[in-house]
Amino acid sequence: MSSTQRLYNRRRFYNAATMVLSGLATAFGLFFLVWILFVTFSKGFDALGLHLFTQMTPPPGEETGGMLNALVGSLMMCLVAVLMAAPIGIAAGTYLAEYVNYHWIGETIRFVNDILLSAPSIVLGLFVFTLVVEPTGGFSGWAGAIALGFIVLPVVVRTTDEMIRLVPVQMREAALSLGIPQRKVNTQILYRAAFPGILTGILLSLARISGETAPLLFTALNNQYWNTDMSKPMASVPGVVFQFAMSPFEYWNKLAWAGALIVTLFVLLISVFARVVLARKK
Amino acid sequence: MTNIQSLSRTKTDTRNDRLFSLTVAVAGFFVLISLFAAAAMMFKGGWQAFSTFGMGFLFDANWDVAQGHYGAMVPIFGTIITSLIALLIAVPISFGIAIFLTELSPNWLRIPVSSAIELLAGIPSIIFGMWGLFILVPFLGEYVFPWLSENLGEKAVIGPLFQGPPLGIGVGTAGLVLAIMIIPFISSVMREVFLTVPTQLKESAYALGSTTTEVVWNIVLPYTRSAVIGGIFLGLGRALGETMAVTFVIGNAYEISAGLLNPGTSIASTIANEFGEAVDPLHKSSLLALGFVLFILTFCVLSIAKLMLRQLKKRDGN
Numbered sequence: 043m044s045s046t047q048r049l050y051n052r053r054r055f056y057n058a059a060t061m062v063l064s065g066l067a068t069a070f071g072l073f074f075l076v077w078i079l080f081v082t083f084s085k086g087f088d089a090l091g092l093h094l095f096t097q098m099t100p101p102p103g104e105e106t107g108g109m110l111n112a113l114v115g116s117l118m119m120c121l122v123a124v125l126m127a128a129p130i131g132i133a134a135g136t137y138l139a140e141y142v143n144y145h146w147i148g149e150t151i152r153f154v155n156d157i158l159l160s161a162p163s164i165v166l167g168l169f170v171f172t173l174v175v176e177p178t179g180g181f182s183g184w185a186g187a188i189a190l191g192f193i194v195l196p197v198v199v200r201t202t203d204e205m206i207r208l209v210p211v212q213m214r215e216a217a218l219s220l221g222i223p224q225r226k227v228n229t230q231i232l233y234r235a236a237f238p239g240i241l242t243g244i245l246l247s248l249a250r251i252s253g254e255t256a257p258l259l260f261t262a263l264n265n266q267y268w269n270t271d272m273s274k275p276m277a278s279v280p281g282v283v284f285q286f287a288m289s290p291f292e293y294w295n296k297l298a299w300a301g302a303l304i305v306t307l308f309v310l311l312i313s314v315f316a317r318v319v320l321a322r323k324k
Numbered sequence: 325m326t327n328i329q330s331l332s333r334t335k336t337d338t339r340n341d342r343l344f345s346l347t348v349a350v351a352g353f354f355v356l357i358s359l360f361a362a363a364a365m366m367f368k369g370g371w372q373a374f375s376t377f378g379m380g381f382l383f384d385a386n387w388d389v390a391q392g393h394y395g396a397m398v399p400i401f402g403t404i405i406t407s408l409i410a411l412l413i414a415v416p417i418s419f420g421i422a423i424f425l426t427e428l429s430p431n432w433l434r435i436p437v438s439s440a441i442e443l444l445a446g447i448p449s450i451i452f453g454m455w456g457l458f459i460l461v462p463f464l465g466e467y468v469f470p471w472l473s474e475n476l477g478e479k480a481v482i483g484p485l486f487q488g489p490p491l492g493i494g495v496g497t498a499g500l501v502l503a504i505m506i507i508p509f510i511s512s513v514m515r516e517v518f519l520t521v522p523t524q525l526k527e528s529a530y531a532l533g534s535t536t537t538e539v540v541w542n543i544v545l546p547y548t549r550s551a552v553i554g555g556i557f558l559g560l561g562r563a564l565g566e567t568m569a570v571t572f573v574i575g576n577a578y579e580i581s582a583g584l585l586n587p588g589t590s591i592a593s594t595i596a597n598e599f600g601e602a603v604d605p606l607h608k609s610s611l612l613a614l615g616f617v618l619f620i621l622t623f624c625v626l627s628i629a630k631l632m633l634r635q636l637k638k639r640d641g642n
Contacts, residue, residue: 053535053537053538054535056535056537057535057536057537057538060423060536060537060540061423061428061536061537063420064419064420064421064423064424064427064428065420065424065428066420067416067417067418067419067420067421067424068420068421068424068425068429068437068441070417070420071417071421071441071444071504071507071508071511072437072440072441074444074504075440075441075443075444077455077459078444078447078451078452078455079447081455081458081459082451082454082455085458130351130354131351133347133348133350133351133352134348134351134352134354134355136348136351137345137348137349137351137352138352140348141345141348141349141352142352147352150356151352151353151355151356153627153630154355154356154359155355156626156630157359157623157626157627157630158355158358158359160558160561160562160622160626161359161362161565161619161622161623161626162564162565162566162567162592162618162619162622163565163567164565164567164592164595164596164615164618165362165366165565165615165618165619165622166362168366168369168595168599168611168612168615169361169362169365169366171599172365172366172368172369172612173361173365192358195355195358196355199355223337223338223340223341224341224344224345225340225341225343225344225345228344249446250446252448253447253448253449253450253451254448255448255449255450255567255568256449256567256568256592256596259596259599259600260599260600263600280448280450280568283450283454284450284453284568287450287453287454287457287458287572288572295458298454299454302450302451302454305448305450305451306447306448306451309446309447309448310443310446313443313446
């Protein structure tokens with residue numbers, strides 16, 4: 043065998059090895075996805091039942107009970123968080139895209155927003171603890187919603203910014219040349235054109251906060267009883283899942299799996315729905 | 325008359341336009357301020373700890389709630405070690421996934437596989453934690469850890485890494501779970517930047533007889549180097565601050581040890597475990613100081629990531 047042939051064979055071998063390894067890496071990633079989803083679904087369905095939606099979280103050692111208070115608490119806090127943060131986020135995104143695009147102020151805010159987007163959620167929880175819980179003197183649903191709001195905010199800012207910048211310049215110019223004031227160009231033309239994208243961002247942020255646990259631990263705390271008063275401590279599904287999964291009681295563990303399944307299903311459904319909304323635009 | 329009407333209309337329009345731009349500007353600056361307010365509030369909250377223990381707070385390995393003595397060394401060490409283990413596992417795997425998706429996979433497989441990997445990013449971290457605690461920990465404790473400590477624990481250099489009680493809970497487990505969690509982030513950045521490599525460059529290399537591997541190593545990687553590093557730092561930023569999954573599997577023990585099989589603790593898991601029960605103001609302040617340290621750590625890592633990713637954007641001209 044000539045040395046050229048040997049070199050050629052070696053290169054082919056390295057190439058084949060790299061390709062096999064990259065295939066294996068992909069299989070590795072998919073394997074864990076399937077494993078985690080399989081476990082969540084099989085364990086969760088075993089514990090699923092109507093009682094989850096009709097009964098409160100049980101005290102230790104009891105063999106009945108559901109998660110109604112936690113479900114309602116999560117729903118309320120997530121909705122309030124989105125309602126508070128989405129308008130601010132849309133406004134900030136408009137500012138970035140329409141007023142300070144290509145300006146150093148805009149670049150700075152974008153930079154900070156991207157950091158906020160990836161900032162650890164537990165840090166935001168601590169921030170809201172010092173900002174809301176300490177001054178008001180107690181844990182509350184409001185504090186939980188504000189903590190979740192700080193997670194929604196950067197997501198909405200970013201999608202709004204990106205989606206508005208995607209609107210063709212001609213649309214702005216056509217509108218402005220008709221003498222329409224800038225605020226109406228924003229609200230009646232740009233928002234309308236960018237609406238599916240902005241909605242997708244809001245939905246994705248909702249999916250993200252519905253599974254968040256860390257920021258709620260010391261803002262909304264937890265509540266074993268039925269409560270719709272946002273100024274009192276409030277239960278949340280991820281919080282209850284955390285508490286029940288760490289406990290030695292078997293029934294609590296079972297409930298935790300059911301809660302985990304509900305959260306996962308909710309997150310997956312919203313992500314799929316968000317993709318559909320975005321796809322219909324195209 | 326029409327003149328007066330249009331004049332007054334122009335006036336109200338100008339005023340409303342100003343109001344509108346002022347409102348959105350306030351919202352924009354709200355984003356800017358909230359990040360710095362978060363840092364300031366946590367620094368203020370942690371001031372008592374910083375002033376009591378001084379700079380030694382960061383290098384003191386003794387965290388004793390009963391004695392009222394707090395040093396942040398162990399949680400900081402745990403955070404960094406688990407994140408590094410996660411990177412060691414996640415970077416090659418993500419690289420493989422990105423190569424598979426951009427160079428190897430048939431077209432019809434690309435979208436399903438990449439959306440499946442992205443799905444992994446959408447799963448809440450508490451699910452990773454439960455799966456880790458109830459499924460992965462027993463599995464590792466029964467099959468993997470005993471084998472590791474038996475076969476590798478006696479070896480000369482790497483031996484100390486694999487000694488310890490084969491419980492399944494520990495720093496190594498936390499690193500593995502973190503790795504799985506950050507794979508989708510790193511691989512999606514890598515895949516995106518690999519796609520920005522001009523086709524002419526790649527085709528020229530192919531035309532000269534390069535294999536796919538050689539194209540990836542000699543053309544794609546050098547072209548995208550800074551963005552790839554940015555993507556890795558983005559993953560690192562995620563891993564540093566991840567709370568729930570780590571809290572479930574790390575074991576929450578305040579000791580520094582070389583062993584991957586030993587329980588440890590991280591900044592985020594310490595805060596999650598103790599903050600609710602912290603009564604002593606100094607304890608609370610120390611936890612806030614830990615939060616401040618974590619914030620600064622992730623801020624630096626994420627800033628580097630952003631700067632690295634920005635370089636690629638600039639070169640593209642957009």
